[in-house]
Amino acid sequence: MAPADVPNLGLRERKKRQTRVALSQATIRLCVTRGWDNVTVEDIAAAADVSVRTFRNYFSGKAEAIAASHLERMWCVADELRARPAGEPLWEAVTHAVHSQFAPTDASTGQSANDQRWRDGLRLMLAEPALQGEIVKASAAAQHELARAVAERTGTDADHDVYPKLVAAVINAGSSVAVEHCLKAESPIPLLPVLAEVFDRLAAGLPVP
Template sequence: MAQGDDGRLGLRERKKRETRVALSQATIRLCVERGWDNVTVEDIATAANVSVRTFRNYFSSKAEAIAAGHVERMLRIADEVRSRPATEPLWDSIVQAVQTQFAPGDTTGGESAHDQRWRDGLRLMLAEPALQGEVVKANAAAQDELAEAIAERTGTDTTHDVYPKLVAAVVSAGSAVAVEHCLRADAPTPVVPVLIEVFDQLAAGLPIP
């Protein structure tokens, strides 16, 4: 995230991210409640208490707004990787960062409203054909940001070195497999234990079960 000498640019960037998240969540909520075809950009702007012009400043479509929720979670994972102790092994930092961002927000044992919106958004992305192109772009943007964080931690370069991009792609794929496994399970399945299993198997070199 860019920072000016006095930190004001950082604050502006944070505000922009907050607005993006609010618009994404409003889009997800309305599409879940009313159905994909029954929600307009005007509806979303009204629900988020902004103008249609403001929505258009952030997103070109409701599909992009929904996919942005995935990008934001990966941005937080990248931020967490950057904030972990420099002496911590990279893979440990990544696993902890991923678990932190996928852990339920309600520590009393229930699922928070934020986590429910995220799950609803993922189900939409899996089920709605109109979203597939935006999902591909969202995944690419998320991997790029994570690769930058990994490059900073390892002293590598995303332009000349394959390592940070490879690790980011593996983390993205592993997380996606765990999430889809949980969403498609017959019974409610917490995602964190599945993530732990996925990353344990990756760390072990994917041995045949």
């Protein structure tokens, strides 16, 4: 679910989220293809066809812009979770919600040399120390929104009950584990089957293999 498709968002908020996504994606694309040290804010602004001032209005730097993609994706997972049929079992709804956000943008499913170069560049980018703190912050914000969505489906309280917080943390961690597993594989592995395995195991209560 793209920002433009999210229900209950006003036009102004949708446009802001679209701009955030465009800037984040431009930052990732440039940093992966050129290398972290070879990308400036001016480069990113030009690639996204906005001013440097506009970039600064949204992000403090490259690291925050990159981490914003994870936050936006998890926001969309939460939005999709809210949109799933009310009677659908929770983990079935979670699996559909996660798949809906990773399927269109998975860059690790191809088998070509270009895909391998992208994977290598992505691994190098994610290893940047400057990015780690921003990813931690983005994950915390993502879990907060996921917990709210889970609480709405389960009749629990996102602020006072452990359950929605725990489920949100598991969704976040499960998605991250699947992505990391695919990125670190010697040969390209399609992400969606790995995500399916992760959430099938979670839904089953993580039985010992």
